[in-house]
Amino acid sequence: MISRFLNKSADSVMLGDKSVKIPKLTPEKYKLLFERIETLPSIIVNVLAARHSGDFVATLIVGANLTLDEAVGIVAVLSDIDAEYISKNADLAEISEFIRLTLEKNDLQRALKNFRAVLGQFVTKPASPGDGKTEA
Incomplete structure (x- = not known):
């Protein structure tokens, strides 16, 4: 097991017996990803809302199970491997490593920063006094 971690490159990871390339997140992959993660916020809210209750x-157990199913679904979408195969053959370390490397490769913070900069070019400033416009 340790040798597998030492010998793998940052470009791929083992999921069960399959070597999977870390994907580039294209707009198509983002859409598929967003469709998969739509239930995660409600799971988190439900667990947090119940933290001071007898339930x-x-x-928490139901939330953990649902989150694990969602993680498997996310990996399946991003890796193009069947979710059932991942659920039966990949361990949690492999799943979390795949997600971590995918996030690192695609540098989501930089993408968001660039996206904000592009949007900033299109945001118009409100008209200020003395800009040449006259009121009727």
Whole structure:
């Protein structure tokens, strides 16, 4: 197991017995990803809302199971491998490593920064007094 981690490159990861290339997140992949993660916020809210209730442990367990299913679904979408295969063959370390390397490769913080800069070019400033416009 340790040798697998030492010998793998940052360009791929093992999911079960399959070597999977870390994907480039294209707009198509982003759309598929956003469709998969739409339930995660509600899972988090439900767990947090139940934290001071008698149902917290049960809610936490259900939330953890749902989150694990969502993580498998996300990896399946991004890796183009069947979710059932991942669920039966990949361990949590492989799944989390795949997600981490995907986030690192695609540098989402830089993408958001660039996107904000582009949007900033299109935002118009409100008219200020003395800009040449006259009121009727």
